[in-house]
Structure formats: C-alpha cells, structure tokens
Amino acid sequence: MLCPSRLAKLRPLPRPLLAAARRRRGVDLRCAISSSPPPPPPPPQVRLRTTSSSSTGLGMPSVDEEECGDFLPWLERKAGAEVSPFLSVGKSAYGRSLFASKSIRAGDSILKVPFNVEISPDDLLPEIRSCKVGNVAKLAAVVLKEQKMGQDSEWAPYIRCLPQPEEMHSTVFWSDEELEMIKESSVYQRTIDKKVGMEREFSVLRHALDCHLPEVSKDMKFEDFMHPCALVESRAWESSKGYSLVPFADFLNHDGLAKAVLLRDEQKQFSEVIADHNYAPGEQVLISYGKLSNAVLLLDFGFTIPHNIYDEVQIQFNVPLQDPLYEMKLYLLQRHCLQITRNFGISKCPADSFTIKEVRSAKGKGTGIPQSLRASARVLSCISLEELNDMEEEATQNDGRLGRRPLKNIIREIQAHQLLLSCITKLIDQYKASAKLMKPTGCPASKTDGIRRLMACELLAGELRILKSAASWLGNYTTNL
Numbered sequence: 001m002l003c004p005s006r007l008a009k010l011r012p013l014p015r016p017l018l019a020a021a022r023r024r025r026g027v028d029l030r031c032a033i034s035s036s037p038p039p040p041p042p043p044p045q046v047r048l049r050t051t052s053s054s055s056t057g058l059g060m061p062s063v064d065e066e067e068c069g070d071f072l073p074w075l076e077r078k079a080g081a082e083v084s085p086f087l088s089v090g091k092s093a094y095g096r097s098l099f100a101s102k103s104i105r106a107g108d109s110i111l112k113v114p115f116n117v118e119i120s121p122d123d124l125l126p127e128i129r130s131c132k133v134g135n136v137a138k139l140a141a142v143v144l145k146e147q148k149m150g151q152d153s154e155w156a157p158y159i160r161c162l163p164q165p166e167e168m169h170s171t172v173f174w175s176d177e178e179l180e181m182i183k184e185s186s187v188y189q190r191t192i193d194k195k196v197g198m199e200r201e202f203s204v205l206r207h208a209l210d211c212h213l214p215e216v217s218k219d220m221k222f223e224d225f226m227h228p229c230a231l232v233e234s235r236a237w238e239s240s241k242g243y244s245l246v247p248f249a250d251f252l253n254h255d256g257l258a259k260a261v262l263l264r265d266e267q268k269q270f271s272e273v274i275a276d277h278n279y280a281p282g283e284q285v286l287i288s289y290g291k292l293s294n295a296v297l298l299l300d301f302g303f304t305i306p307h308n309i310y311d312e313v314q315i316q317f318n319v320p321l322q323d324p325l326y327e328m329k330l331y332l333l334q335r336h337c338l339q340i341t342r343n344f345g346i347s348k349c350p351a352d353s354f355t356i357k358e359v360r361s362a363k364g365k366g367t368g369i370p371q372s373l374r375a376s377a378r379v380l381s382c383i384s385l386e387e388l389n390d391m392e393e394e395a396t397q398n399d400g401r402l403g404r405r406p407l408k409n410i411i412r413e414i415q416a417h418q419l420l421l422s423c424i425t426k427l428i429d430q431y432k433a434s435a436k437l438m439k440p441t442g443c444p445a446s447k448t449d450g451i452r453r454l455m456a457c458e459l460l461a462g463e464l465r466i467l468k469s470a471a472s473w474l475g476n477y478t479t480n481l
C-alpha cells in the first residue's frame with residue numbers, strides 16, 4: 001500500500017499500500033525544489049531496469065490508445081478540471097506509465113487529482129463497509145463491484161485500464177513451484193500468511209455480499225477476489241477514508257531514488273505530484289513509493305529492483321532448547337524486551353525476527369546489524385548463571401538495557417559474535433544453494449516464468465548481499481577484538 005505524504009506518499013503496503021501522501025506543511029515544496037538545482041541523476045548501479053528507449057528515453061512513447069485513449073478526457077470531465085497539462089498515459093516495461101508530454105521543470109506541479117474522483121470504501125453499502133475485514137478488502141470489494149458492472153460502471157474507462165491478473169506478479173499469484181524459488185526469504189512465509197488472511201476475509205465478505213449485493217457475489221471465486229486485492233495493494237494510497245484509489249496518479253511507476261511522492265492536501269481536497277527534476281518530452285515520470293526493500297516490493301507490488309539499496313533480511317535467533325540455561329536466558333531476554341521465542345535456531349518467519357540491513361563498511365560500525373540482535377547473542381553465549389547475573393547487574397547499573405555493551409570477558413564477546421556469525425553463515429549457504437538450483441537451464445517456459453525467475457534472483461541476490469555484509473563485519477569484529 002502506498003503512503004501519500006499529507007500532502008500524501010504511495011505501500012503497496014507496509015506494509016505498504018502506497019504510503020499516504022504527505023501533507024503540505026508550512027513550506028511550499030515547489031519553492032523548495034525550484035530554488036535549488038535539480039538533483040543529480042541516480043548512480044548507474046541503482047537505476048531501475050530500463051526497458052526500451054521509448055519507455056524512458058526521448059522517443060515519444062505510444063499513447064495507450066487501445067484501452068486508455070478515452071481515459072484522461074473522461075477523468076477530466078468527471079473531475080471538472082484539468083488533471084495534468086504535462087502528462088500522458090503510455091506503456092513501458094513496467095506496465096502503464098505516465099510520460100512527459102512536454103518539457104517539465106523541477107518544481108512544476110505535474111498533476112492534480114481532486115478527491116472527488118478517488119475511489120474509496122465510501123462507495124460501498126454501509127452493510128458491507130461495516131464488515132469485519134481490513135481496508136484492503138473493503139476497497140477491493142468496491143473494485144470487484146465495478147468490475148462486475150462492466151460497461152455500466154461509472155468507472156469503466158478507469159477499470160478497463162487496470163492490469164489483468166496475468167500481468168501481475170505479486171507473490172500471492174505465484175504457484176507453489178515458483179514460491180519454492182524464494183523459500184529462503186521471509187517473503188515465502190509472508191506470502192502464505194497473506195493468502196490465508198485473504199481467504200479468511202474473502203469468506204467474511206462473501207457472506208455480506210451474498211446478503212446485500214448477490215449480483216456481485218454470484219459465481220465469485222477466491223481468485224476473483226485476489227485480483228482486486230492485489231490491485232488495491234499495489235496502487236491504493238492511505239487516505240482519511242482508509243485506502244483510496246487515485247486514478248491517473250496510480251499510473252506512476254516507482255523509482256527508489258526519486259524524491260517526488262504523491263502529496264495529499266486535505267484542505268484543498270486534491271492529490272498532487274511535484275516534479276523532483278527536469279524531464280524532456282517523452283521521458284517516463286517516476287515517483288517514489290517509499291524506501292521499500294525488494295521483499296516488500298515483491299510481496300505487495302509484484303516487482304523487484306536490481307541492487308535495491310533498501311534491501312534487508314529478517315532472521316530469527318533464539319535460545320536453543322537444549323541449552324542448560326534455557327529458562328534463565330529466556331526469562332532475561334523476555335524481561336528485557338528482546339525479541340525471543342521458545343524455538344530453536346533461525347528461521348524465516350517474520351514473527352520475533354530481527355531485521356538486518358546492509359553493513360556498508362566491514363571495518364566501521366556494524367550499523368545494519370541491530371544492537372538487540374548482538375545483545376541476544378551475548379546472552380546466548382553465557383555458559384553460567386554467574387555470567388548471566390553479572391550481565392543483568394551491569395544492565396541495572398547502566399541504562400537498564402541488557403547486553404548492549406561489549407562483554408568484559410573478551411573471549412565471551414568473541415564467542416557471542418561467532419555464534420551470530422555461524423547462524424548467518426548457515427543462512428548464506430542456504431541462499432547460495434537455492435541460487436544454484438535456480439540457475440537458468442535454458443529458455444524460460446513462458447514470459448511469466450522468466451519474469452518471476454528474474455524477480456526471485458534479484459530478491460535472493462539482495463538478501464544474500466546483506467547477509468554477506470553482516471558476515472564480513474562480524475568476521476572483522478571477532479578477528480580484531
């Protein structure tokens with residue numbers, strides 16, 4: 001889901017729907033941007049995959065006449081105002097996109113979509129709106145209703161332009177075999193959990209639709225519900241109404257390095273985007289959906305970015321059941337609010353997990369490895385009650401936080417970090433084994449197969465990079481102590 005900045009930002013759900021647009025505060029963003037020189041282009045290693053010169057270069061993209069030719073005039077009629085003098089809808093390798101139809105300068109307001117043309121759960125019957133399902137399911141129910149109405153829907157010109165299920169790659173659409181490719185990543189379990197949640201919401205909603213909108217629920221299968229859910233997750237913004245679809249703005253694709261976001265002005269009742277740099281006619285205009293890792297992008301939006309600087313890995317690190325000090329360690333860790341469970345070892349389950357980010361310098365500080373994880377390792381490395389008591393006493397005498405300082409016993413400090421290192425090394429081996437299995441053995445079976453393989457590779461490569469950076473830092477730390 002996307003988070004707009006109030007003025008608002010695109011998450012497909014933190015856990016992104018598009019994060020809500022930012023609200024305009026005292027400073028006028030346009031002035032702020034236009035008074036400073038345009039930012040430099042992103043460094044090549046983190047640029048988004050470019051597709052064809054027509055999608056990102058100067059060559060004018062073909063206007064998407066087939067399904068969307070009538071869309072913008074229809075939207076402007078409905079809005080009663082011009083939505084954008086600068087942008088046109090076209091196609092790129094990222095699906096539908098917005099392109100500069102003339103020169104754009106940093107600071108230009110490139111689109112303004114009034115709230116009155118947003119689609120929100122307010123468009124549902126109160127009996128369905130009050131259903132005990134989440135905001136995604138509620139908005140999905142609106143989309144489902146409009147899809148069922150076909151040409152009779154007042155939103156038909158918009159609904160027609162939305163991607164079809166076969167064009168979507170969020171992992172909820174992946175087969176079991178495809179999911180196997182990413183079983184090392186937390187995305188695997190999160191996909192399973194998400195599908196279970198969707199199924200639960202489907203049955204609740206279905207019951208309400210059967211009662212109040214039987215023409216919508218007639219012959220409805222779970223797959224019919226997954227599609228609008230995935231649409232909402234990958235293109236709705238947080239709003240005062242829960243989540244809202246912002247037609248036209250939701251054709252903007254993501255660049256993790258872009259500064260432009262969707263802004264929401266609750267007072268003036270419109271969403272707006274302000275260009276963060278100059279665009280030549282024909283260039284694809286991109287915004288940021290947020291600082292999102294490939295795990296989030298894949299789960300919620302169905303794409304990945306090569307070398308995503310926001311990548312991270314979730315790991316679990318628990319007290320082994322066979323540890324003679326199991327109860328005491330568990331007690332201490334829980335008492336000091338460190339994440340810990342009663343299971344052994346590491347897993348990819350997001351519950352009770354630690355998030356590791358890239359450690360940028362093997363020699364510098366280990367930023368990227370959470371202090372809480374190192375603290376847990378220190379507790380786990382203790383081999384006597386006395387050591388544990390000393391650690392707790394030290395915490396009490398200082399800021400109350402357990403295991404946050406290096407252990408006075410250097411051997412034990414090394415052992416603690418070696419313990420962590422051995423867990424991470426084990427994960428690295430598992431990732432490498434998975435990556436080896438995925439080596440392409442020839443032409444992909446289909447376009448979808450090729451796309452998903454590439455996404456799986458980019459996800460695992462990113463997470464492996466993070467794990468390696470952590471291992472390298474831990475190796476250095478233990479060597480240099």
Ligand SMILES: C[S@@+](CC[C@H](N)C(=O)[O-])C[C@H]1O[C@@H](n2cnc3c(N)ncnc32)[C@H](O)[C@@H]1O
Nearest residue numbers: 048094095096234235250251252253254301303
């Ligand atoms: C908010 S919509 C953007 C419009 C969309 N391309 C369409 O066809 O309607 C988000 C979706 O666009 C695609 N997308 C956005 N940014 C992308 C990127 N950098 N790389 C690949 N796909 C991207 C993904 O399919 C994502 O779920």
